[in-house]
Amino acid sequence: MTLIPTKTEESISQAPLSHSQTNRRQSHPIPILSNKVVNVASVPQRSPLRYPGGKTWLVPQIRKWLAKLDPRPELFIEPFAGGGIASLTAVMDGYVDRALLCDRDPELSNLWRCILNDTDRLAQQVESFSPTPDNVRAVFDDDNTSDFESAFRTLLRNRVNRGGIIAKGASTMNKGENGNGLASRWYAKTLATRIRTIGSYAKHFEYVRGDGIDLVERYQDRQSAVFFIDPPYTAAGKRAGKRLYTFNEIDHESLFERVSAVKAPFMMTYDENDEVIDMALRRGFHLSRVAMKNSHHTVMYELLITSQKLSP
Ligand SMILES: C[S@@+](CC[C@H](N)C(=O)[O-])C[C@H]1O[C@@H](n2cnc3c(N)ncnc32)[C@H](O)[C@@H]1O
Known part of the structure; x- marks a missing residue:
């Protein structure tokens, strides 16, 4: 199955925070889920790719989240798959039966198909x-x-x-x-x-090339699924980020809108940013923060946006 991209790409608006945004943020302090930076050497490295923005460091949190889901989901959906570490972990650790991976990059998609079919x-x-x-x-x-x-x-x-x-x-x-x-x-x-x-x-993996937002829409009613959503995110002033992927801009507002219709549990990950926080709070999503090291080895926080409240 190949999904053909249909959305017009737009970058997220970077307007300054309004009073209501600032007030909302002050009245919703975001809990820290973990202050400990994960040593990626302690996590099973299952992907053959060293992917920019890869989430190997988040695997311990992804596992904790999946382990607590009741009922156990059957299908793990990763609409912006990149190196696919989340899907590989979910299937190989037995948290789900199957994973559906999607990415818009045709070269990456061709590689994944070859890994799966011409192993x-x-x-x-x-x-x-x-x-x-x-x-x-x-x-x-x-x-x-x-x-x-x-x-x-x-x-x-x-x-x-x-x-x-x-x-x-x-x-x-x-x-x-x-x-x-x-x-x-x-x-x-x-x-x-x-x-x-x-x-x-x-046989536990399906890979589609296409638009991640369309994929979310297509599976929004699937209750026995779980979504891990890690879109490209290039906030204002982060020009370097634009070189990371061939497709690096999406309409985040419309992604959030689609996710709000999803019936299954979800986890989205983003750089900590006021616009993103606002999009999440406006839809009643849950927010938490996890410590990580960026590519310059600076400790910072990543935002986790979830359907259910996460506990440490
Ligand atoms: C932050 S990376 C994902 C990293 C991945 N979670 C990992 O651990 O390797 C974002 C991915 O989204 C892909 N992408 C960009 N626009 C897309 C779109 N509209 N639909 C699907 N994938 C897209 C990029 O090619 C990139 O691989």
């Missing part, structure tokens, strides 16, 4: 590839357009480009980790194992 071939290609600068350049410059070759190229770009960025204009890292160059991000055996493990669960 062994991709794993073998990963194992046999030697990431010398010449070999990497040859793959990047190869205009072979088969889905398989392009999936491998996307995976390679994700691994060796700065910040895991696959969008056009991303640069390739030079020194890599501890000066080990491109190979420092190409753990062939580990990546091949992750791909094969995902392949062994393939």
